[in-house]
Amino acid sequence: MTYEVPVAPGETADIETSTDLSGESWPMWEVFVRARRGISHVHIGSLHAPDPETALENARDVYTRRGEGVSVWVVPSTELYAFEPDAAAEYVEANEKVYRLATTYDIPEEVGQM
Amino acid sequence: MSAEQLVSKAPQGTPEPDHGDVFTMVVAHADDNLVVSHRLGELISNAPELEIDIALGNTALDHLGVARALYTYAGQIEGMGRGEDELAMFRSEREFTNLLLTEQPNGDFAHTIVRQFLFDAYQLQLWTDMAGWDDETISGIAEKALKEASYHLRFSSGWVMRLGDGTAESHERTKNAAKELWKYTAEMFEGERASLRSGWEATVSTVFDGATLTIPEDPYQRTGGRSGFHTEHLGLLLAEMQWMQRSYPGLQW
Amino acid sequence: MALEQRFQEIIDAEEKIEPTDWMPEGYRKTLIRQIAQHAHSEVIGMQPEGNWITRAPSLHRKAILMAKVQDEAGHGLYLYSAAETLGVRRDELQELLHQGKHKYSSIFNYPTLNWADIGTIGWLVDGAAITNQVALTRTSYGPYSRSMVRICKEESFHQRQGYELLIRMCQGSEEQKAMAQDSINRWWWPALMMFGPTDSDSPHTEESMRWKVKRVTNDDLRQQFVDMTVPQAEYLGLVPPDPDLKWNAERGHYDFGDIDWDEFWRVVKGNGPMNRDRVAHKVRAWEDGAWVREAATAYAAKRSARTAA
Numbered sequence: 022m023t024y025e026v027p028v029a030p031g032e033t034a035d036i037e038t039s040t041d042l043s044g045e046s047w048p049m050w051e052v053f054v055r056a057r058r059g060i061s062h063v064h065i066g067s068l069h070a071p072d073p074e075t076a077l078e079n080a081r082d083v084y085t086r087r088g089e090g091v092s093v094w095v096v097p098s099t100e101l102y103a104f105e106p107d108a109a110a111e112y113v114e115a116n117e118k119v120y121r122l123a124t125t126y127d128i129p130e131e132v133g134q135m
Numbered sequence: 136m137s138a139e140q141l142v143s144k145a146p147q148g149t150p151e152p153d154h155g156d157v158f159t160m161v162v163a164h165a166d167d168n169l170v171v172s173h174r175l176g177e178l179i180s181n182a183p184e185l186e187i188d189i190a191l192g193n194t195a196l197d198h199l200g201v202a203r204a205l206y207t208y209a210g211q212i213e214g215m216g217r218g219e220d221e222l223a224m225f226r227s228e229r230e231f232t233n234l235l236l237t238e239q240p241n242g243d244f245a246h247t248i249v250r251q252f253l254f255d256a257y258q259l260q261l262w263t264d265m266a267g268w269d270d271e272t273i274s275g276i277a278e279k280a281l282k283e284a285s286y287h288l289r290f291s292s293g294w295v296m297r298l299g300d301g302t303a304e305s306h307e308r309t310k311n312a313a314k315e316l317w318k319y320t321a322e323m324f325e326g327e328r329a330s331l332r333s334g335w336e337a338t339v340s341t342v343f344d345g346a347t348l349t350i351p352e353d354p355y356q357r358t359g360g361r362s363g364f365h366t367e368h369l370g371l372l373l374a375e376m377q378w379m380q381r382s383y384p385g386l387q388w
Numbered sequence: 389m390a391l392e393q394r395f396q397e398i399i400d401a402e403e404k405i406e407p408t409d410w411m412p413e414g415y416r417k418t419l420i421r422q423i424a425q426h427a428h429s430e431v432i433g434m435q436p437e438g439n440w441i442t443r444a445p446s447l448h449r450k451a452i453l454m455a456k457v458q459d460e461a462g463h464g465l466y467l468y469s470a471a472e473t474l475g476v477r478r479d480e481l482q483e484l485l486h487q488g489k490h491k492y493s494s495i496f497n498y499p500t501l502n503w504a505d506i507g508t509i510g511w512l513v514d515g516a517a518i519t520n521q522v523a524l525t526r527t528s529y530g531p532y533s534r535s536m537v538r539i540c541k542e543e544s545f546h547q548r549q550g551y552e553l554l555i556r557m558c559q560g561s562e563e564q565k566a567m568a569q570d571s572i573n574r575w576w577w578p579a580l581m582m583f584g585p586t587d588s589d590s591p592h593t594e595e596s597m598r599w600k601v602k603r604v605t606n607d608d609l610r611q612q613f614v615d616m617t618v619p620q621a622e623y624l625g626l627v628p629p630d631p632d633l634k635w636n637a638e639r640g641h642y643d644f645g646d647i648d649w650d651e652f653w654r655v656v657k658g659n660g661p662m663n664r665d666r667v668a669h670k671v672r673a674w675e676d677g678a679w680v681r682e683a684a685t686a687y688a689a690k691r692s693a694r695t696a697a
Contacts, residue, residue, distance in 0.1 A: 068186055069186065070186060071297070075186075075293065078289070078290060078293070079186040079189070082186070082189050082190050082193050083186065083189055086193075
């Protein structure tokens with residue numbers, strides 16, 4: 022597609038995850054939105070914020086464009102537990118399953134090496 | 136030195152605006168919002184984090200919307216066929232009557248946020264008052280603007296607190312920003328707007344307390360914006376903003 | 389083996405792969421790179437357009453442009469969010485962009501030099517993006533597909549406002565029309581280059597198609613784009629800078645000239661007109677903002693400590 026960038030001859034497509042990160046990044050939050058009364062909240066995506074208030078404000082700005090009458094919930098991603106029916110074997114073995122891979126899982130070496 | 140000697144106003148000889156004229160009053164508030172919107176527009180793609188960029192952009196759009204509604208109404212009151220673009224793009228620096236606070240440069244994020252906070256706290260009082268006016272157009276614009284101002288105030292006051300009570304560096308920067316911008320606050324409460332001051336002071340004190348900031352002590356105040364007696368920043372801002380229309384006048388875009 | 393089979397079964401059934409499903413290493417890597425680069429493109433794309441916000445010729449245009457750029461920031465955010473489900477952090481991806489190891493769509497390495505460019509970007513660049521958008525909503529990875537659905541809903545006005553801007557100019561003064569022609573002269577070929585190398589030069593096409601990460605080939609998309617856009621240019625009275633462009637009745641498509649692949653690869657490799665500036669701008673905004681992010685984190689920590697106490 023259009024935003025796909027080709028690999029130039031002589032370049033490699035493999036990327037190592039960068040370890041040179043300055044500063045702490047803001048934690049991630051999962052966002053749930055109920056568009057109007059009568060329907061339930063739907064998981065709509067995630068964002069980064071330093072605290073619950075900012076997370077809510079950001080969620081309203083980004084995911085609802087401040088739509089009126091819209092209910093927004095935010096949950097720290099680390100607090101979200103999940104059951105995944107087709108989950109890969111390594112996740113089945115863990116005692117607690119978390120929705121997002123990024124935060125709490127020890128990803129096996131070959132997978133983590135991006 | 137008396138208190139009066141510490142308030143710098145437009146110098147002797149500068150004509151005073153006619154504050155009783157509705158057109159002049161509406162245009163002044165339109166100018167405030169246009170200039171703030173323009174300043175925030177300069178920050179797009181430059182914010183400290185993507186979420187902040189989005190929030191500032193949304194705020195800029197809100198202010199622009201209010202400015203456009205007010206300019207349109209002003210043009211109708213005047214009845215000389217001037218629309219929003221004639222008023223925004225073809226008035227000179229000496230004809231703009233925005234608050235000096237609004238034209239101050241973005242500086243670092245602390246400056247941007249403190250400027251926004253002081254202005255948001257003012258607009259909250261202003262729109263609350265205007266939402267009750269008899270003029271239906273004005274009260275309608277004010278009602279909508281009030282909802283937005285509450286949202287803006289929550290954002291800017293939250294950031295004043297995060298920066299004021301964050302790290303030593305952020306505290307220092309915020310303290311400096313408050314010190315530099317404080318001299319533009321008295322102007323907001325000139326004339327009939329004096330009644331808005333106590334509500335504004337209450338908001339500012341509460342938030343500054345929460346931010347571990349003190350109200351700056353320097354009594355010096357600079358006014359004059361409502362008389363078209365600006366700081367040296369506005370001319371440069373307008374030069375950029377008005378350039379297309381002035382270079383290619385009379386065309387449709 | 390069974391896992392790989394199940395994976396391919398899900399894809400063949402046009403169902404979605406979700407974050408904790410087993411997936412081949414190559415699939416995960418390809419997706420991370422593709423989604424991240426799409427996100428980076430949205431964010432970098434804010435710069436060329438943002439460049440004209442302070443000079444927008446009317447308040448109406450100023451509002452439209454600010455809204456469009458904000459949409460792009462939001463799209464970047466949705467896409468980073470999708471990429472993060474694959475086991476990377478947004479700031480890791482961003483660091484790769486800052487180091488030049490991740491790229492973004494080459495089109496944004498060109499400067500916006502006149503107001504007409506704002507219209508041209510909407511018309512041609514968003515037009516090119518839309519050519520494949522519906523297909524991308526059917527991409528096999530759930531979070532990516534869902535981000536694309538959101539993005540598509542919001543895209544509808546982007547191309548329209550760009551084209552409308554150009555209609556206004558092309559129906560205006562001679563100077564305005566000349567500005568628009570100058571704009572298309574500079575953006576036409578970069579827009580065609582957006583579709584990437586010809587498929588015979590694109591080694592991963594087959595695999596991407598099998599995994600339903602890619603749904604239509606580069607050459608097909610480029611042809612679709614030309615066929616759609618040439619009549620639009622004619623309506624504006626603008627002439628694409630391609631002397632070989634002409635309708636081929638036999639094929640039922642427009643024939644067009646050869647792309648300058650030297651320029652294409654030069655820009656991809658980082659040596660286009662604005663590559664260094666775009667990244668430097670991004671890096672500077674990030675570095676200048678470090679104290680702000682740190683302050684917010686410190687404040688949040690202080691507050692948690694106070695509540696816990």
